[in-house]
Amino acid sequence: MVNRSGFFRAALLFLLFFLATGSWSPVLAQDDATTHIELILDASGSMWAKLGGSTRIEVAKDALGKIIDDLSERKGIAVGLRVYGHRTNDCKDTKLEIPIGPMDEKKMKAFIGKIKPKGKTPIAYSLQEAAKDFKKDFTGSKVIILVTDGLESCGGDPCAAAKVLAEKGIVSKIHVVGFGMDKKSVSKLECIVKPSGGLLLEANSAAELAKAFDTIVKTALDTNLEVTGLDGKGKPVEMSVSVLQEGDEVLSEKGQTVKANLPEGSYLVRATATETGEEIFFEGVDLVEDKLTSLKAVFSIARIRVRALDSAGKPVRAEWQIFRKDAPEEPVVRFSGADWTEKALSPGEYTLKAHHRDTKVTLTADAAPGNGETAAVELVFAQGKLLISGLDSNGKPVYTDSYVYKAPFDRDNPDEAARDGGNKHEYSLVPGTYDILVRDHNTKVEQWIRDVVIEGGKTVRKEVSFAQGKLLISGLDSNGKPVYTDSYVYKAPFDRDNPDEAARDGGNKHEYSLVPGTYDILVRDHNTKVEQWIRDVVIEGGKTVRKEVSFSQGTVRLTVKGFEGKPVYFFTEIFLSPAEENDEFVHSDSGENEVSFPIVPGTYDVKVWTEEPRAELWEKGMEVKAGATAAKSFAFPAARVRITPPKKGTEWTYIFVDVFPHPAGEDDEAAVSEAGAEEHIQFFLVPGTYDFRIRDEEERETWMRGIELAADEKFAGEVKFED
Structure with a gap:
């Protein structure tokens, strides 16, 4: 009996006609089975591994040769060969070497015989590429037989790739042979066969591999039921097929054609169109062994393709509703589309409405596609x-x-x-x-x-x-000579949190073309980083505004004395005042006793430090005026320390001296470390109390503790190690 769910009035009358005449069993036709098989062979480097007295690749070639002999004797099949890992050592090395077609036994054997493994194992990528190998006009079963001796090695997801192939009906079955692999590894291949209900077989010898191939081929080719989905014009239709016996589901498959090999008996077959949900039932289907029963599920499917265009012929997004002519109250379907969009419906007369949300314009059109027909509708929104x-x-x-x-x-x-x-x-x-x-x-x-x-x-x-005015900016030093500056022009008033920058430039002079308005300008000396603002500069169209910024300079002179008021080598960094922890200095210098340098007027914080003694001094808020010298003297009070090592014969012992603030703790780090093998080791320390640790190369150690040092004091210590 043919039973269609979701039919409208015409479909119901059609059904009643068959019920009245008693013609409710479908026509069963006998036909030759058509099966498309793609062999995917692993030719990765691991196929050179030994197996028995041979290698995996040689065993695989021998087994494939036998299965090719078997396939060549069968009718109604097409076979292709894809290989991976046989050309280069990269993750894109997969190729359809022999397209799916009539079996050419000699050609396929010859090619397989030349394969030399060398690459990786891109299983996922090979499955993705295999989708292109099965042409859209292929009918019947579409089967992949994958032979691999390892797991994915290219980071792909073969489970996801196999799922896509099965769910989209690109293949009917994916069978996998795990060759020369342990059981744990083989189990990880199960997700490849599961979506399509294929076989996962393990082979660890030439005999087991031949047996696995034989099992898969019999499963793929021994068929006694074929269900084909068609529309009214005989075009293929995607469907799902369920086969039930005494209420129990014994088979569930998807595709345009579904094949199976079931035990002899009587079955109920249900075919459901994927797009419309329409169902067709075949009751009392009697299957026998070695005899093909073909069922054709002819669905009542029409299609409407729509898109909206602007007046230039470019697609625009529209909200669509499709109504049946005889039921205009409620749309059959609602959807949105920015280009061609296709919907599957039952044949009939329809009214289409397209609404452009931005313009709030709604256009209408009529369409009446018949069974197996597609009606195309374009609506144009004038621009x-x-x-x-x-x-x-x-x-x-x-x-x-x-x-x-x-x-x-x-x-x-x-x-x-x-x-x-x-x-x-x-x-x-x-x-x-x-x-x-x-x-x-x-x-x-x-x-x-x-x-x-x-x-x-x-x-x-x-x-x-964009009528513009000009703004000319120049920075000058105390002699009126140009200074290299960086300038930034902002729309006034300047907002520190959300600055509206109009332009920026760097150089001795700056020329800006600006639209009329009021601006705040920041000018920064490129070398010293000193900044000056020019506020509320009014720019008028066609007029020029000139601004000069004075960076006239003063002089800083720093003098530093150390032990006994003698000159000492020092370092200095100059910061804009007040200086904060992560500020960058605007000037740095170093020298012995005195340094002098020019700097732009302003208030600065000065840091000075010496290496001997290790000390640092600051002068905060030092004011520098144009044309004047700001001088500052720094004194670093220090004590001189001389440590005399013991002698070994006529040679001075090489010693290491570590200085710690007193009292020294066990884990303290040395404030000063010195070493040498001279008459004395000399260094300078700031006044204070210290502990000295002295060691030699023989790991002997002694301490001088609580050494009090005053400014300009001279301390001498002689080292003695206990034997």
């Missing part, structure tokens, strides 16, 4: 034109970049309709309201045009004036 040009102060075109957004513009989620660059911009837009940003391509100055209304068939022209 208006927007012309934009940018002009300078002389009315000449300016190269601009323009961006058109649906109004109101949302900075966090901008709905951009179009963009363009040039002296002029012409846009074709669907009716609606827009905000347009126009930016001078060279100066990056931006202007907005808000709430521009576009109507279908009409043209709107907008001119944006």
Whole structure:
């Protein structure tokens, strides 16, 4: 009996006719089975591994030769060969060496005989590529037989790849032979066969491999039931097929054609169209061994393809509803699409409505596709034109970049309709309201045009004036000579948290072309990093504003004395005051006794330090005036320490001296470390109390503790080690 769920009135009358005449059993036809098989062979480097008295690849070649002999004697099959890992050692090395077609026994054997393993194991990529090997016009079973001696080695996901092949009906079955692998590894291949219900077989010898091939081929070719899904024009239809016996489901498969080999008996077969859910039942299907029973499930399927266009012929997004002519109250289907979108329905007459959300325009059309037919519908939303040009102060075109957004513009989620660059911009837009940003391509100055209304068939022209004024900036030193500066121009008032920068430049002079407005300018001495602001500078179109920033300099002179007031080598860094922990210095220098250098006027914090003794001093808030010298002397009080090592014969013993603040703890780090083998080891320390640890190369150790040192004091110590 043929039973269709979800049918409308015409389908119900059709069903009642068959029930009335008693013709409810489907026509069963006998036909030759057609099976497409792709062998995928692992030719990775591991196939050279020994197996018995041979190698895995040689055993595989021998077994494949026998199965090729078997297949060549069968009718109604097509065979292809894909190999991976046989050309290069990379993860893209997979190739369909022999396309799926009539068996050419000699060609396939000859090619397999030449294979030399060398590469990786890209199983996932090979399965993905295999999808292209099965042509769309292939009918019947589509089978992959994968022979591998290892797991995926290229980071792919063969489980996911196999699932896609099965769910999309690209293949009917995927069978896998794990060759020369341990049971744990073979079990990891189960996810490849599971989506399609294929076989996973283990082979660890030539005999087991031949047996595995024989089992798979018999499963693939021994068929006594074939169900084919078709529409009213005889075109293939994707479907799912369930076979039941006494209420129990014994088979569930998907595809355009489903084949099976079932025990003799009587069955109920249910075919369900994937797109529409329509069901067709075949009751009392009697299957016998070695005899093919073919069932054709002819579904009532029509298709409607739709898209919306603008007046320039470009696709636009629309919200669609499809209504049956005889039931206009509720749509059969609702959907959204920006280009061609296809929906499967039962044959009949329909009304289509397309709504353009931005313009709030709704268009309608009719379609009446028959069984197996596709009706194509295009609806055109008329557009208006927007012309934009940018002009300078002389009315000449300016190269601009323009961006058109649906109004109101949302900075966090901008709905951009179009963009363009040039002296002029012409846009074709669907009716609606827009905000347009126009930016001078060279100066990056931006202007907005808000709430521009576009109507279908009409043209709107907008001119944006970029009439500019000039701003000239120069930095000068105390002699009136140019200073290299970096300048930054901001829209006034300057907001530190959200600065609106208009332009920036670096050099001895700066020339800016700016749109009229008020600006704040930051000018920074490139070397010293000293900054000066020029506030509220008014720029007018066609006029020039000149600004000079004085970076006239003063002089800093630093003098440093050490032990007994003698000159000492020192280092200095100058910071803008007040200096904070991570600030960068504006000047650094070093020298013995005295350094002098020019610097721009300002208030500074000065850091001075010496290596001997290790000490650091600061002078905070040192004021430097133009043309004047700011001088500062630093004194580093120090004591001199001389340690005399013991002698070994006529040689001085090499010793290591570590100095710790008193009292020294067990885990303290040395403040000063010295070493040598001279008459005495000399160093300088700031006044204080210290512990000295002295060691030699023989790991002998002695301490001098609680050594009090005053400024300019001279301490001498003689080292003695206990034997």
